[in-house]
Amino acid sequence: MIEKGKISASQMSVMMYHAIIATGILFIPKTVFDAAQQDIWISPLWAFPLGLLSVYIAYKLHKLYPDDTIMQYSEHILGVFFGKVIGFILLLLLYTSISVMVWQYGEFVVSEFLPHTPKYVVIGMMILLCAFAVHGGLEVIGRLSEMVFPVFFLLFLVIVVLLLPDIEIKRMxxxxxxxxxxxxxxxxxLYTWFAQFGIIYFFFPYLTNREKGMKWGGISVLAVTITLVLTNIIVILVFGRVTGNFTAPLMSAARYISIAEFLSHLEAIVMAIWIAGTFIKICVFYYALVLGTAQWFNLSNYRSLVLPTGFLIGVFAIQAFLNSAEASEHFHEVSHGLTDTLVYGLIIPMFLLSIAYIRKMKIFKQKGREKK
Amino acid sequence: MFNRKKFKFNRNKERQIDEEVLKPLYSNLEKNTEVLNFLYEDCSDVIFRSFVIADQIKAQLVYIKGMSNIEEIDSNVLTPLMQQTDQKSVNPRLLIEQRVSVAEITKIESFDTCVEQLSVGNPILLLDGDQQGYALGLAKWEKRAIEEPSGELVVRGPREGFTESVEVNTSLLRRKIKSPQLKMKTLKVGSYTQTTIMITYIQDLSDETLIEEITQRIKRIDIDGILESGYIEELIQDNSYSPFPQVLVTERPDTAVSNLLEGRVVIVVDGTPFVLIAPTTFYSLFQSGEDYYHHFIISTATRWLRFLFLFISLLLPSLYVAVITYHQEMVPTTLLLTMVDSREAIPFPALVEALLMEITFEGLREAGLRLPKQVGAAVSIVGALVIGQAAVAAGLVSDPMVMVVALTGIASFTIPRYNIAIPFRLLRFPIMLLAGTFGLLGIMIGLLAIIIHLSTLRSFGVPYLSPMAPMKRRDLKDTLIRAPLWKLNTRPHLTGEYNKYRQSSNQKPFPEKESGEE
Amino acid sequence: MKRLKIIWLIGISLFLLTGCWDRRETNDLWVVTGVGLDQTEDGEIEVTVEIHSPNSDGGEGMGGESSQVGGNKMIHQTGKGISIPKAIEDLDTQLPREILWSHTKAIVINKALAETGIREELDFLIRHPEPRLRSYVFISEGSAKDIMALLPPLERSSSEVLIELAKSEVLMKVTLFDLMEMLKGESDAAILPMVDKLPPEEGEQPLETNAYINQSAILKNGKMVGSIDDRLTRGVLWFRDEIKEATVTVQPENADGLISMNLIKGTTKLIPEIDGNQLKMTVQIETIDDVIQNKTNWDLNEIEKQRILEKELAEAIETRLTDTLEIVQKEMKADIIEFGEEFRRKHPEQWKGIKKDWEERFPSVEVTFDIEAKILRTGQGNVPW
Known part of the structure; x- marks a missing residue:
């Protein structure tokens, strides 16, 4: 195997939690608000089964091919040629998906905090940092997310608690x-986010306790749902109908905090947890992309791919959109139609799983005939 | 196992000392003396004393001045041996067994053991016609008394500390752990110094592979001399580019013993009071032995305080720089206006101001360490007060900056171990630069980079950040908090599971019976 | 590994050496604490900023020798233009330093500008990442510039006076966020505190006086339509369940003097009802008061007297509320008391039909009161002397 490190199922769960929630926590309230108005806190509950389904399909495939990632079993299922084709599509989608994430990160930092800093610097720094972590391997990413998680969650709760004086139930x-x-x-x-759970198929083979994979995957989906519900509730209780005016309502909410005149303008906390979370998120996807690429090329080591891939991501992330209008158009389309994450997170694995089952049934029938 | 020659001699010399040393002793005393004389040519501290045993056998006593107990040589070796005897022919070996009243006598067969014994201070007794020499355990040299370790002071706890002598140090350990399970393996490292290194562990508590790994790493060392355990530390750690210590260093026997009991390995190096403990984790570097002697609530609070001050010492100047130059909106208005006032006449950017003050402070601190004791105190107080005061008065730095620097300085002293405080003192500067360039984003990037680095580190197979990452829930009881002793039932999980339980459970104290009011 | 390190090195030095793009030293900043927006007679916009002027000898002030405290440290500067951004641009050309907007806590808008509409101007303030959502918004009777330029005798600056006034919550307290919420609401009506300057004491400089809040401005569709006085404002506060401070003075029947009561707690519940085509609203108020002054010869410890007093109190509140409704509901037809919101919350289905012509139907809402007043303490002096 290319990756020698092993992670525990709980580490994987934390990794996936960050990979989904990091950007979600900021942008989801606004995105969902456009459609759901004051009911935004219900929406994550509807998306929850989808996330679970993604994890379940990945787990089923993992059960069939316990030592392989999707790049490898797609070849087993479809044969080498079609397997490679599917793998290529998958990598391409992953690649654009990460680039958009990185773009989002850069855009947000530049627009909210450092308006005069060139975007390539902000993006380049993050990619270098992620490259450093990805180079360390899966174990390092697992440990990183474990380190970041308690801080992330604690600070998130701090924000929620500090916003309590400003809530008004009637806004909901x-x-x-x-x-x-x-x-x-x-x-x-939300499907855009929840479908990303699909990339869990890159991590199942590297678990120390594989039997707990599904359980912890489910816990991760649940945790994401709960966090989103909590975020959306607090945002709607604080901002009500004004929510739609902010691109990142949680950030604005943190800005709105004012307790005893001194504890005010805590957006720095939100920024801190958001940067830490986004960092893990990018790392997870970046790692999946690098590992997938290495497996696609049948390389024996993925580390040499880390920097070139990072460079490509950076370049594409800077070029991704011309301006915020173009981006918002993209996100609007994405949030109302078929999304790239849905394709690689759900549709491709579903397709592979059904083919795998059909083939299995054939083999089973053949064996049955032979017995006769 | 040891195919290397113990001593390394200069091969350019015409004399073939190398070969001589490996030879066994001759039965001819004169030849032996000649070889030794040859080896110790120009060594005026080596004394050769020839005498005659019972008027019959010629003998040679060799010792190094100042390293052997001369009175005992006189009274226990020379006097009895030189006495007359009635017997016509004496068996020298028997005679030594009969007359020499020395507890420890080692038989020597070759010159290199001869040199080895001499170098630790044992006098050598060579007899004519005997191919065997005797090393008498009469080494004695000046040692420092056992004192309270000055680097690791405690309010409550034993006041003894390790000394420079390996024998004293191992005896301190043995005095605390009476069980024969306490094992000590001796290794000699250093081609010239031949420094004794003791690998100490408790059998069945430490992982065999861990001991093997440590032994192998120490054996791999090929160096001319070991002067301090720092040499060993640098030569055996996993990642030598990391500024973070991957081995725990202590001067306190109680700390060493508690680590032994947790299944770790203690490496005692001759010539230094600092012993090494491996493997170590990030969190154990923030623990002080005293944590276990005080009430657990107090210890837990102290630990939290340490972590808080760790962050202050790492981040406070950077946060100040970031907030004052990038995120002015975060400061409450009144405070900001005050800060604006005090910074109005300062010619430097906040970053330069912070760097200037921090570097000055580090310089002052370093000066305070190196200065002779008599002037040290005066300089540090005067330096801090006068420079701070004068810098503000001269308009070079602002008042808040002085406070930030002072607080940062205090904070870095709350970390109980010097070697973990240093990397944080160093990392403060790059983070300050990042904060000056990107504000809070820079600080986050810097912090994340540190965490990535810490996650990649391992100390002898143990992940550096465990038990937080990877999470070992059982071990969290003694990490960020210090659970009561009666809850610490299990040993920390290092590389394997050895003797998992350290005490019986249900030891929470309670009164035996409800005492009635009688 | 080595290559990685070199790349790191190059990367880091590139970032660190290229400069600090967003660095703003405090020496290059002027902190704005208050903004005044005026519309002049020729239709231009004037932006007046109140700037804290740094006291340059602050560094020497070890031990509080600085005598500047309380002295004039504020600078006022005005920029003109056809829009706010233009006016700010003009302002920038006048000021040698960069303006830090993020500590702006008071925004004063003059009446003329409010009458032409503040929605567009608000858009700029919200879009700008710096001003705080918690900044207080005021409408000024005269020009906002004059309010800003005051040199209050006690506080550091006139914006501080305004902030303190708003915080005391005697009358309206509206933050930028509240205003946004009101303008986004179902009824599109807003209420804002109005400030005016106190006439200066005799012998004082004309500018050395405070601003004060005495009225409230009513806005419909973002445009100011009128104002109500402080008594009616408190009525509105009752409706909005925002009442914090209120003193009610009553003269009970067959009593020979006045009794004043101070509000301890007041809660208001609006219960909407739709009866066919008729919209009804029940205003349920519970209030607890203390007696603070008793000029009558009543012994308030008598339960009976207390009952009478409680009834008087409830009646006084009701009169005030009906008076408020008279102006706000019937005359101005501005739903600043958030009846619309209540209908929407309770009867979302019917509301969809009502919403379209809410403006016409709002004045016809039938309001009934259900006021329960209690007197908690009668004060120390139970028996009048």
Missing amino acids: LPVMENGIMPSVKGSLA
Whole structure:
């Protein structure tokens, strides 16, 4: 195997948690609000089964091919040529997906904190940092996410608690004003995030306790759902109908905190947890991309690919969108239609799984015939 | 196992000392004396004393001045041996067994053991016609008394500390662990110094492979001399580019013993009071032996205080720089206005101001360490007060900056171990630069880089950040908190599971019976 | 590994050496604490900023010898232009340093500007990443520039006076965020405190006086339509369940003097009801008061007297509320008391139909009161002397 390190199922769970929530915590409230209005806190609940499904499919595939990642079993299932084709598509999608994440990170930092700093510097620094971590391997990323998680969660709770004086229950009312549909529509946007759980198929083979993989994967989806519900509730309770005016409502909420005149403007805390989370997120995807690429080329070591891949991601992330209007158009389309994450997170694994089952049934029938 | 020659001699010399040393002793005393004379040519501290045993056998006593107990040589060796005897022919070996009243006598067969014994201070007794020499255990040299370790002071706890002598140090350990399970393996390292290194561990508590690994790493060392355990530390650690210590260093026998009991290996090096403990983790570097002697709530609070001050010592100047130059909105308005006022006349950017003050402070601190004791105190107080005061008065730095620097300085002293405080003192500067360039983003980037580095580190197979990452829930009881002793039932998980339970459970004290009011 | 290190090195030195793009030393900043927005008669916008002027000898002030405290440290500067950004641009050309907006805590808008509409101007303030959502917004009777230029005798600056006034919550307290919420609301009406300057004491300089809040401005569709006085403002506060401070003075029947009561706690609940085509609103108020002054010869410890007093109190509140409704609901037709929101919350289905012509239907909402007043303590002096 290319990766010699092993992680525990709980480490994987924490990694996936960060990989989904990091950007979600900032942008989800606004994205969902456009459709769901004051019901945004219900939407994650609708998206929850989708996340679970992604994990479940990946787990089923893992059960069939316990030592392989998707890059390898796609070849087993479809044969070398079609397997490579699927793998290539997958890598391409992953690549664009990371680039968009990195772009989002750069755009946000530049627009909110460092308006005069060139974006390539901000992005380049993050990619270098991630390259450093990815170079360390899976174990390092696992440990990093374990280190970051308690801090992340604690600071998140601090923000929530400090916002409590500003909440007003009536901002959440009426619940389900227009029935169930707005919140379901809102959850469509969430699919983009929840489908990303699919990339868990890159990590299942490297677990020390594989039997717990599904359990911890599920816990991760649940944790993400709960965090999102909590975020959305607090945002809607603080900002109500104004939520849509902010690109990153949680950040603005943190900015709004004011306790005893001194504890005010705590957006730095949000920025800190967000940067730490985004860092893990990029690392996880970056690692998956590098590992996948190495497996696609049948290389024996992925480390030589780390920097070139990082460079490509950086270049694409800087070029991704011309301006925020173009980007918001992209995100609008993404949140209401078929998304790239849905393709690599759900559709491709589902396709592979069904083919695998059909082939298995054939083999089973053949064996049955032979017995006769 | 040891195919290397013990001593290394200069091969350019015409004399073939190398070969001589490896030879066994001759039965001819004169020849033996000649070889020894040859080896110790121009060594005026080596004394050759020839005498005659019971008027019959010629003998030679060799010792090094100042390293052997001369009175005992006189009274226990020379006097009895030189006495007359009635017997016509004496068996010298028997005679030595009969007359020499020395507890430890080692038989010597070759010159290199001869040299080895001499170098530790044991006098050598050579007899004519005997191919065997005797090393008498009469070494005695000046040693420092056992004192309270000055580098690791405690309020409560034993006041004894290791000394420079390996024998004293191992005896301190043995006095605390009476079980024969305490094992000590001796290795000699250093082609000239032949420094004794003791690998100490408790059998069945330490992982065999760990001991093997440590022994191998020490054996791999090929160096001319070992002067301090720092040499060993640098030559055996996993990642030598890391500024973080991967081996724990202590002067305190109680700390060493508690680590032995947790299954770690203690490496005692002759000539230094600092022993090495391996493997170590990041969190154990923030623990002081005293944590276990005070009430657990107090110890836990102290640990939290240390972590808080660790962050202050690492980040405070950077946070100040970031906030004052990038995130002015985070400061409450009134405070900002005050800060603006005090910075108004300062010619430097905040970053330069911070660097200037921090470097000055580090310089002062270093000066305080090196200065003779008599002037040290005066200089550090005067330096701190006068320079701080004068810098503010001269308009070079602002008042808040002086406070930040002072607090940072205090904070770095709260870390109980000097060797972990240093990397944080150093890393403060790159983070300050990052903060000056990117504000809080820079600080986060710097912190993340440090965490990545820490995650890649291992100390003898143990992940540096364990038990936090990878998470070992059982060991968390003694990491960020210090659980009560009666809860610390298990040993920390290092490389393997050895003797998992250290005490019986349910030891929470409670009164035996409800005492009635009688 | 080695290559990686070299790349790291190059990367880091590149970043560190190329400079600090967003660095802003405090020496190059001027901290703005308050902003005044005026519309002049020729239709231009004037932006007046109140700037804290750094006291340059602050560094020497070891031991508080600085005598500057309390002295004038504020600078006022005005920029003109056809829009706020233009006016700020003009301002920038006048000021040698960069302006730090993020500590702006008071925003004063003059009446003329409020009457033409503040929604567009607000858009700039919200979009700008710096001003705080918690900045207090005021409407000024005269020009905002004059309010800003005051040199209050006690506080450091006039914006500080305004902030303290708002915080005391005697009358309206509206932050930028509250304003956004009101303008985004179902009824599109907003209420803002109005400030005016106190006439200066005799012998004082004309500028050495305080600003004070005495009225509230009512905005509809982002445009100011009128104002109500402090008594009615408290009525509105009752409706909005924001009442914090209120003193009610009543003269009970067959009593020979006045009794004043101070509010301890007041909660308001609006209960909407839709009865066919008729919209009804029940205003449920619970209030607990203390007696602070008793000019009558009543012994308030008598339960009976207390009952009478409680009834009087409830009536006084009701009168105030009906008076408020008279102006706000019937005359101005501005739903600043958030009836619309309540209907939407309670009856979301019907609301969809009502929403379209809410402006016409709002004045016809039938309001009933259900006020429960209690007197908790009657004060030390139970028996009048």
